[in-house]
Structure formats: structure tokens, C-alpha cells
Amino acid sequence: MKEKIRIAAGQGFWGDLPDAPVRQVEGGPIDYLMLDYLAEVTMSIMQKQRARDPNAGYARDFVPLMRRILPACVERGIKVTANAGGVNVAGCAAAVRDVARDLGLAGQIKIGIVTGDDILDRVDELLGRGIELRNMDTDEPLSRVRDRIQSANAYLGAAPIVEGLNRGAHVVITGRATDTGLTLAPLIHEFGWAEDDWNRLAAGTIAGHIIECGAQCSGGNCQFNWQDIPDLANVGFPIAEASPDGTFVITKHDGTGGRVNLPSVKEQLVYEMGDPHGYITPDCVADFTTIQLADGGQDRVRVFGIEGRPATEFLKVSISYSAGYKAVGTLVYSWPDAYAKAEAADKILRARLDRLGLQFEQILTEFVGASATHGSLAGKPSPDLAEVQLRVGVRGDDRKAIERFTKEIAPLILTGPPGVTGFAGGRPKVEEIVAYWPALIPKNEITARVEIIDA
């Protein structure tokens, strides 16, 4: 058994710094590269892409990335875990296989394919058997939005990824799998942790939580002494250096920018936290109140003491559904009296919308530069503000009403308060809203499948 396994995070979300994974592979020693591509509503975008083109439906960027890094990964023995497969894991894997063959790596690479998360075709059958898939936040039954569902996927945990690695895969591609599972799986595979070793499983899960948002634990978006964080232009993405006993160190490659210290790791630990006593994943329940941190030297934080509990009998399901339309219009008002002008323009706009008889489910006005982020906590706006952006958003099921709204913004320039600009972008665009419906499903309803293909 290796004494240390280094797992590097390459993407904090789909659309993160494109070169970060390359720098993780080339910038120093690592054993695994972990790539998280799936935000909450990403699957619905991929379903739409696949409906138009049966070969699409996965994170396209992943394939050219693999072209760039596969040779170095093979040379250095680096394995990859990625939830890049979206709703077409097999298609994604086939594209990576073709790239490997192109690169002359045929026979040198096995690709693991994890499926079984997609339950879109089973929704009616599940509802028919009384599995209501109630919304975890609002407790409404799924039947309320049944005819508008665009995707439905259970979050798979580490187990099928471990199986792929155990069967010799160098690259494991999943659909909807938890971000933490992508980090935990290599540790289970390398260290042989038992499936009921809850403390170690919780430790690997928390390692995953710390690095899953990329540089957000290594100096990015870090409030603590942000002015002093060096060279963010060259920010180093995080690496979890784990030991068989479940302790680990968060660090980054030498010679990179950013900073890993106690405050940077603490800020990431509390990010999107619910009840810290019970961080629930398919693999275990991790207790954040047991985490101990210690300074481990320059850009090194030691993490230890973590305790966990048995996993629950449920998996989370992420369902996306079409939820109407929205549009956001903006204009910029300048000194003097920038705020008062923006306020007056909003009144005029709303009077016109009223006269048109337009109905919206929601209309929201914000004054960017005065109160958009902190509301009344920001205090009374100064009359000397250099500029204020008026930002008005509307949402509703009636697409025509939203479209009509978009035609009422530009006219304010010639028919409203003076000192106005900022309309270069043209009319606001009407956007279809794809909303997120979190639910739970009994674990025994979901069977993950693992297939291995040779390049």
C-alpha cells in the first residue's frame, strides 16, 4: 500500500479555469486528478443537447482536455475520476477512447463507465409505485411538475467508481455522481478502506468537500486578508494528500500562487454547509464538528480527528423541470442624483407595465451600486454616487408577457430621467427557466453499473 495518495482537483465547476487540470498534472507529483463538471441544472442542458444529437449530452470540454493530458497521465501513472459523462456516459467514454487511440495509447488505457444514475425513463413507474419524489425543500409531490420534467438523476456515491478502479480503469467517467465521491473513491481503492469504516469514509468525504470547489480553498474568493494573497493570476488548485489512517493534508503545487492556510480551509469547510453534525452523502454521514485543523507549514493544512456515521438508506435525486421564463433589463444612471433617477425610472417603468396589464409571478427591482447585494443594510444611498445601475427582472409562465417587458427598457432612455446610458447589449433576452427539484429515493431502487472498455 502507498503511504500517501495525492488527489488533485482540476475544476471547481463546469467552466472553471481551462488550464487548471493541465497545471495540476504537469506542476508536480499527483496520483489522481478529480474533475467535477456537474452543477445542479447541468443535466437538463445535456438532455437537450442529446435530444438534438444522440452523440452529445456530456461535458464536451472533457475530451480535448484528455487529449492534452492523457500522455502525461500515462507516463506519470495519474488516474482520472470525472463526472463528465452527463446523460451520455458511454458517448463520452467512446470519445475519450478515440482520443487515446489517436494519441497512440491503444492498449495502455482502460476507461471505466459508471451508469445507472439516470432515472428519467422510470419516473412514472416510480410514482406509480408510491415513490413520490417529494421536493426536499418544499415537500410538494413531484406530480405537480410531472409534465415539465427534463432530467432526473440519482446521485451515485464512491462505490461504483471504486469498482471501476479495482477493475483496472485509468479513467473513470460517471454521470451524476457526488463531487465528494470522486475524491473518496481513489482513497477506498488505494487504502482498502472497509465499506463500514465510517470515520475514514467521512474523512475522505471531507477531503472531497474541501477540494471540490477548486481554488476556493487555496486563496480564491478568500475573505481573510485577501489583499495579501499572492499571485492569484497563477493560483494553485488544491491537492489532498491523504494517508491510510484517514488523516490528510490540503496543499497545492510549489511555485503556484494563492494560499492554503487555516482561514482559507475554514472558509471552504463552511461553504454551502447545512447542519454540520450530519453532512449526508451516499457513502456516509460526516460530522463537521469533529474536524481538527493544524498548520502544517507553508501552504499546508493538516486535517484529522474526523468522525462519521453510517450512510442513510436513501440517495438524493436531482430533477430538473421547466419553470417558465424570465428576463432582466438594466440601465445605468449617472451623477448627479444617480439613485433618485434610477428610482424614478423604475416607477415610470412599472406604471407602463401596469397600463399594459402585464402579469408576472415576480418582479424585482435592484439598484446596483447602492443596495443590490446588501439591501437596507447598505444604508441610505449617497446623493453623490457616480452611477447606479437600475436592474429590473421579471418571471412568469407567460412568455409573451416577458417578451413585452423586454421592449419597455430601451424606451426609458428617451422617455425617462436624464443622464442614462448602458444599453449597448440591446433588448434583454427571454430565458427559459430550468429549475431544480431535489428529492430522495430509497437506495435499493438504484443499481449502478460499471463497464470497462479498452482504448
Added chain:
Amino acid sequence: MKVQLIRLAHARSGDKGDTANVGLIALQPEFYPIIEREVTAARVKEHFKGICHGDVDRFELPNLGALNFLLHESLGGGGTLSLMTDAQGKTFSTAMLRMQIDISEEEARSLGLT
């Protein structure tokens, strides 16, 4: 005397549906007992009046010198439904740090805050 929370803590916030979470972390270990005592769920609910329309839950993490708050019904529906600039609640962290708390002159002096 009044001390603004930004002198005692740093913070990060995020979202889960229509709920914003704010993790509040003491800048120094000796500040943790003060924020634990002063920054109650009720105090946070009052601070975010007009912004947070639901309940506020508080959890303690003394191991990290941190408190975690859940501010329900704060994000205009949350996720893609929200029309807010900050639909993900990213700036609730700094909004929290605007809070003014009262501590005695003596305590402030002993902590080097005067």
C-alpha cells in the same frame, strides 16, 4: 462599546435552494466566545430584516471557531428561479459582517479591540 463584526470574524456564504448559509469564523480563537454569545439566531434574523423572510437556524462549530447560520426564504425562490443579482447568496457573508455588537469596554480592552 459597539464593535463591528468584521473586526471579529471572516465569513463565507452560499446557497441551498431558497436558503442562504453563512459560515462565520472567528479571526482569533479568543473572539469565538464573543461571537458565540452575541451572534444569536434571533440577532441574525433581526439583522437581515426584510432580506430573510423565513427562520434562522444556528449551529456551533467550536472546533473551527465558527458558527453556521441557515437563513431560510432569503434568495427570491433560489437557484434559477431567483431574479436577484446574488441568487446564490454569495454576499450574505459580508452583509453579516456589517453587524454591530455591544461588548463592555473592559472586554474590548482585554481583546485588544480598543
